[in-house]
Amino acid sequence: MSNRIEIFLTLSAELTAFSRFDLLGTGLAEAYLGTLDRVVGDDITDTLLAAFVALPPPEDSTRSQALRATILGNELLGDVARSLTKLWYSGTWFELSYAWTQRFGPKPADATFVVSPDAYVEGLLWKAIGAHPAGAKAPGYGSWAYPPKIPAFPGSSTAKSEAISVHLQNAGIMS
Template sequence: MIINKILNVDDYYFDVFMSISESLTGFSVNELQSTGLAEIYYKHILGQIEAATFTEFLNISKNILENSYTQDQLNNAIAAEIFANASTEDIANSIITLWYLGTWEGAYVNDLSYKEGLVWNVMHSHPPGAKQPGYKSWGVKPVNSNI
């Protein structure tokens, strides 16, 4: 797979971060960017863990992404090279949690991170108290409802 320039961020590793986030979350780079949190999350991680540790994780991710030509190869490489190592596994799990729940080590990154958590898309729901479901939404059956 080729890592393309994603946004006008002068840090090459940002593109790697977005590409590995796509693989870890199952959401496309466009879907992740549409949260409005991509750069915020990247900078937040840089402020939370040592730059050398994060760079090592991103270098491993870059090699995986560049040397995987099928989805199966990519999944196997992530399992073997990221989830098999305790330090990279911790970072990967934290990135997944960050995108899905908007939290890093149990605390929300900001107000938007709660609203834009991927968990709401997966649940076909909205974040209570933050986004309205829409006018007359109560008249529509929930997704996968047996009602």
């Protein structure tokens, strides 16, 4: 399959709601595609990418339903896509379900593991909630006294985070 990394990035962006730009910014796209190849094998990875390419175009209203039917709800691909989503969010590959292994055979590299120390640090989860990974990317002294800056994204209900009022007088940081 040509241009695998591009398809992989587009698939990942759709699963995570983070932009291709954000995903490349982690510096881990190749490592994660490589993880997928190593754990479930190139053939299953290619099947996943092919199923994604075959979806109706983004502007088509049936695309989301098709993604659920042919990827997330597919017996072979569903658990793999979910593990990929969790990988992007946390930097950890989570072992596939017992049922998947029973049905499709055990994969020797399929265990729960952190892909690399920087994979933990680059987990998207922290960015999603306007926080930082525990033990890294510290926001600075006293930053915790202020409301979180939760990034907006297409489809987010940004009203919530914007509605937060600031109570500097209670923070003690202004004294």
